[in-house]
Amino acid sequence: MWLASVLFLASAIWRGRGARVDSREDAHSDHKEAVTYREAPELLKYRTFNETGMRLLISGADLPLVASSSLVEEDSKAKLLEKLPKEWRSKLEIVKQLGRGAFGKVFLCKVLCESDSDVYVSVKLIQTEVPFSPMKLWIKREVQLLETMQDYSDFCISTIGSPSSVDNKDGTWIMMPFMNGGELRDLVRRCRNTEGCRNFNNRLDWTKVNPQWNTAYILVLFHDIVAGVEALHEQSGMLHADLKLENVMLNCRGDKCYAAVIDLGIACNPQLWMLRKLPLPMPGVCGRSGTPRYLPPEVYKGSAWAMSSPARDVWALGIILYFLMYGGVPPFFHGNPAEVILEYDVRADPNIPGTKEVDELVREMLTSDYTKRPSLAEIRMKLEDLIELEDSPEAMTMLRQSPAERGAAVATPECLQTPDGGN
Structure with a gap:
């Protein structure tokens, strides 16, 4: 213990x-x-x-x-x-x-x-x-x-x-x-507190918060988040395992922003899934840990193999996209998550308003069968297609830019990269 x-x-x-x-x-x-x-x-x-x-x-x-x-x-x-x-x-x-x-x-x-x-x-x-x-x-x-x-x-x-x-x-x-821009949760709060941000069909109109923040712009920020998680998987081989609104932060210069994933404290190695058989939890093993409201059904079911799938992070990303697109909350944000998440059927979710391409992406990411969720690469490509459909040249340009090129950040000074003993 x-x-x-x-x-x-x-x-x-x-x-x-x-x-x-x-x-x-x-x-x-x-x-x-x-x-x-x-x-x-x-x-x-x-x-x-x-x-x-x-x-x-x-x-x-x-x-x-x-x-x-x-x-x-x-x-x-x-x-x-x-x-x-x-x-x-x-x-x-x-x-x-x-x-x-x-x-x-x-x-x-x-x-x-x-x-x-x-x-x-x-x-x-x-x-x-x-x-x-x-x-x-x-x-x-x-x-x-x-x-x-x-x-x-x-x-x-x-x-x-x-x-x-x-x-x-x-x-x-x-x-x-x-x-400098605070948590993504703070951005969602700004929308909730802005008149007209939630429109009649339960979609969010981010231009009510800032005229420059159209749907394409918000999708670019979500693309940043997906790219960050994908980079973590590729570079370290680890799953984040605790993605949520609080674990995404923004940096802005004027209206130009970018998003980054933070808090790697419970990141886990999917290659260690066999160690789930040990009587005590081991560091780095993907298990039943994380934020209950954001955990997928397979974590509650306890399958060692399923809990170690990248689809675990995809589910949590689906919840984040849900909050960026819709005025409601997933039904499983009420009640005991250990019960309501297992009962959740995304196809019956009344808060997802229609059959737009972004709605289908949310449904795919929040499907209960983890084997049917899209990969991060597939999500990123679908987002790029969605952004192109929004007919926003500025957003398309943002996709190809680093935060510094986007005007959303200052590059890390080279002087910090030089070791210095100091005084």
Whole structure:
């Protein structure tokens, strides 16, 4: 049991803009505090569960699905006691603390070695009191995965810089991109709170939020997300296993934005599926862990082979696309997810309004039979066809551009790539 608890606590650490911070409570704790939520289900911050928590949930335990903690931001630089590692002091300066969680803090840092413009990065500090604890090993695993993704895709979170991480007496420091646009959940909230964004046939009209954000533009952002997940699969061989609105962040410069997948804390290796037969959950094995509202039916059924399929991530991506296209929420966002997800029939979903090509794509991604879901490459190609049908030359151009070429980001300064001992 102790190992399961450690794996849960270490699985997500926290997050902050690009490196977001959450304090994730143990999903099988005795915490039963009643909370009244006024926001729509898709706008809540959902908790990630470990294997033990999922077993309790499936058995009928009344566990809170929504995180009770939130980002804590401190503006006063004077309150900051931490000093950056000496390797970074000539390159970076802490501007403020973006947030803190149970295991560490995230800072906004200005790049000092870039004189042409104001460029910022985020720096995570993971604090562990026991230097050789299992949690420390889990952190090392996540850092290695982030480093594996470095320079591979702008649409999947990674470390940046050289060195990209530093261990010292304070903990583990990680340099990552700063994403200034917040979570995708925040963007969905803007639509929900904007008059006319939800039209008469339950589709979302994003131009009510911003005249530049037509359907093609939103589909490009979703294409970014799919590309990020595909890059993770290709480069690392890992599944994300915890895709949700909160785990996608945006970076914008004016009306130009791009999206990136974040939080690789419970990413799993599908090649290790045979280890599901062991009595204790093992790091990196695809199992019954994740965010209950976003988990596909095969996870609840417990098939080791099915849980290790890339189709697991496709299901969660289908939910994200659902929230970007429609004004309603999937029926399984109400009730016990262990029951309603197994009963869900996408063909009978009243919130999917018609037979447009995008509706068919959502239905394909949310089919209960994981073997019939499209691959990420197929989804990406279908999205490109959908964007072309929208007759938006600007959106088609965005598809072929990096975030910097798109005008949505500033390229990482080359000076960060040069090792420097600092002072």
